[in-house]
Amino acid sequence: MVGRFIGAAVIRRLNPGSVLAFNAFAACALLATAMVTHGHLATWAVLAVGLCNSIMFPTIFSLGVIHLGSHTSRGAGLLCVAIVGGAIVPVM
Secondary structure, three states, X not given: OHHXXXXXXXXXXXXXXXXXXHHHHHHHHHHHHHHXXXXXXXXXXXXXXXXXXXXXXXXXXXXXXXXXXXXXXXXXXXXXXXXXXXXXXXXX
């Protein structure tokens, strides 16, 4: 939840594409850190990946529907269905 609030504040001031790229790079760096270290550092690195992901998701959603015009509601609905499908299909 903290990441969502941080992301909403940052996106108002910075380019959303840059915010997305920064968080994607940071998540990759944190995962690499978690893979090559152990103990508390690796644990905190994995937890920080969740923070990056919570900032990335609303940014991806916003960028995905920004230029749809009159089709914005349909595009947002399809994006939500795709997300739910991505959660259900692997379990099946």
